[in-house]
Amino acid sequence: MRVLLLCSSFNGLSQRAWLELRRAGHEVSVELAISEQVMLEAVELAKPDLVICPFLKDRVPEGVWRRVRTVIVHPGPPGDRGPSSLDWAIADAETEWGVTALQAAQEMDAGPIWGYRMFPMPAEAPRKSSLYNGPVADAAVELVAEVALRAADPGFVPTPLDYGRPEVVGRLRPAMRHADREVSWSEPTEALLRRVRAADGAPGGRAVLCGLRVRVFDVHRGPALSGEPGTVAARREGAVLVHTGDGTVWVGHLRAEEPGAVKLTAAAVLGERVAHLEERPGYTEITYERGAGVGVVSFDFYNGAMSTDQCRRLTSALRYAVEQDTRVLVVRGGEVFSNGIHLNVIEASAHPELEAWRNINAINQVCREIVTCTGQLVVTSLGGNAGAGGVMMGLGADRVVVREGVVLNPHYRTMGLYGSELWTYVLRRRVGQAEAARLTGAALPIGAERAREAGLADEVFGGGRAEFERAVLDYAERLAADASWERWVEAKRRVREEDERRKPLDAYRVQELAEMSLDMFEDRSGFRAARRAFVGKERASATPAHLAAHRETASHM
Template identity: 40%
Template sequence: MAYRILLLSSAANGVTQRATLALRRSGRETIIEVVADAAEMDAALARHDNIDAIICPYLVTKIPAHITRRWPTVIIHPGVVGDRGPSSLDYAITEGEKVWGATALMAVEEMDAGPVVATRNYAMPEDTKSAIYNGVGADAAIACILEAADHLEDPNFTPVPQDEHPRLLAHARTRPALRQRDRAIDWTKPAKDILPAIHAADGSPGVLTTLTGHQVYVHDAHLSGINAPNAEPGTIIGRTQHYLRIACGSGSLLIGHLRARDEQLPPVKAPATEVLARLGEPEVPDHGTDPAWSDIRYHRSGDIGTVEFFAYAGAFSVDFSLRLAAAIRTAAAADTRVLIIAGTGPAFSNGLHLGSIELAHNPDAEGWASIHAINRVCAEIANCDQVTIAAVQASAGAGGVMLALTADFVVAAERAILNPHYKTMGLTGSELHTATLPRRVGHTIAEELLTAAQPIDTGTALDIGLIDEIRPDRNFAHSVHRFARLYSEGPLYQAALYGKEERRRAIGNVEVILAQETSRMYPCFFHDAMGHREKRQSFIRKSPNTRSRSEHMPLAG
């Protein structure tokens, strides 16, 4: 009989989903339960009392002793051996650690104090907490989880007490939770010194500061290439698209997302300019392209063009979708043979920007506009005469998966997790999926994916034909470019063009398909036919009903 593992997690986040799929692929029977407190843990174990062990990939609540006494229980801590506390990765980023890690510990009475079961280290990139946690941090965590599962099945294995285990960092220690007062921004400092503090709180909890007299949490920060030496630090000196440019002691920062601390507004992260508008502030002048940062970029190398995009949390607002569609349309007019559509953030795309929709004066109308806007992206890809490749560098969900399917080829990074469904958000979906999904996987599997609403790993996606290639996480962009070169010349190029025409004939008129799909979505937005409003609000606010059963939870929009 397969070894039975129960995953207890505070959220069905990316690491939890990756852990589940990796353990199942290793042959273990694995169940997820999302829990908020000890009572929910007891209820979960009452439902699954025939398990062999418990692993907690992401748990912010202490496990009661009566549970750890009965079942071997492993906690995954996002830090190196010797590090303890709830703000582990936050400190590592703020203090500029060059190496960091993840550690599997046996659960004991004192938090993070148990003996070591497994540990993995990695070089720390200069990036946001979300990017690190869901990237190299998640890779380390999954390796620890798989090794821990092996050890749990071995009756002769003995975990090593922390004070006896070799330490990567001698200064690793117990530290308290970082509070907002610890994160406070001193705008008189250089922009490059402020950036790590914002990175360390992105995407949660953000850093509380004051802009134009309003208290807001800032997210999605990037160094700007524009300086304003005479501007008062902490003031808004312009914008680029939805990014606000904030003057610092030297240099400036671009802030892409805000969450207002205002009881009159929904507590959501949304594009910075949209939040300011809802706070009643006048529109900030757009100073055009920033020389240091752009969320959409194009470059070419010989016969290969690449449109790179960065969508914060994988969320596509109306403005972002329309700009991306325009960029693809421009790239399609170039004299290249292959066009790569490549994500560059910690998520490829999760479809509609739920925060932008919820913040709008009329969320139903904003949702309706959002689906039409992202459909423009899909139409541009589908109508492109070049051979198109979707480069899925990270996880994708809902319309983000379907957007990738509009390309001729879908190449995914090994670590990516795909959620090819809309059901959990109360939508029927669009993005040409009624044509592209069954063509790739067949009608039966397409219906199973849409109704079961389960995450799948890239191995499964490749097996069923949802994607065409899996490439290593390391140097993914370079690997995709090598793949593109294969199809940019000779017989493979001609074969790809022939395949494109075959698909176009099979799919039919793109605009007709989109019209049919959106006509089915109209009641979802304007009549709440499938409970989209409550599901959207619950997901954004992390309400209790979003924790009901992780098997039915969305990643995002």
């Protein structure tokens, strides 16, 4: 079947839908919904049997849905309507939520239903981005596969929306307004967490902090301290501790409400207003735990971006971990495993090119610690998506374990970079030179199972995040207890020594950095514009050619 995906962006969910449909044998092309004319033109060129909209903010033109069956994936249960579904679900503390596949029609979100999935909501208010990339995405991908199957059945008829049916539990809700996102620091902590997390990662809660009008992101429950609500009590690793009506919250990130402002750590945005405050324990992005022969370094960097400072702290944690007498070291990422260097911090720097250079050198040190650990087996635990240098960082381990549903983007092309993170060593070591060239050149996402088939991953485990992490820990404990452990470690040392004699790691690093210097300082491939577009969330001006197969086909006719 020919399927056209119409998307506002080729985000994680859109990528998973693309992968699932291709895995099922469908011919899939993508068009970014840049304008009504572009969408109409895409349908004319692609001549699809089915149009699916896994992530679409704009209305589907009537000329599309009247011509081709068009199914929209809506992040709400049957009957839910409106553009702020997840925001309201979190803010209202819903106990159950869902995703619905519905046919495009004249009235928004009111078309016949092709299928739906329900799931329990976490008791603790989730970040909107976590909810979207977790249970919503999982349910949506199941529905996309189901829709494709049903579209092939000539006897299938979608169910008209009927609020009298018991499964139709949603309702029309208005778009969430600015007033709904206003944060009062005098609110109870629980209410404040819900308000901010319902807007995270966009558009953020609205507040005044230290006299500055800001958008608030990345909040965590703090200790039960008394103090004037809205005052900042301490700072730690870029976060600040703010008094609430009945306790405190750690605020990880802010964006000043002014033109051109960039989302950064709270301490960076507040600057001198909090520079005098002492560092207080209780908040950390990096932890180390050990037991049963296994050490675990966990890091959870917001949105998977790794700044120079974060890389240096992670390097220190890894150095500590490799000095311990454990047999296996697990390197565990967060909601997003890693997307490589921190473009927001780079763009906000007084000297962006110099900061980019510092950042790439700092992340290279992280990668080096993983590759050169020869006294333990190293397992990287990818429970979340990874891109660019984040993928390469994970590949430096002896065993790479990926959660089912995770998407990897093992390439740098979209950002105009050659890449570093020792990728010319670790990627080629795993998949060979020809496949490494294909992966980095194609600039396409790959799923967990395909990653295992290609050699990028050793194991794929399913389940939710907690279940996955438990499975990885069990796997690491089995490795530590295995009678072959000493033989494995000895073989690892021997291979590393042989590889070092053949070509030192520093030679790979120097060659990569020579290429990166041209990208970062001479801007040979458009890194500056690509970075600014990413940080400024600029809308794409065209669909990348490697995604829009229908346009490539038309150009050859």
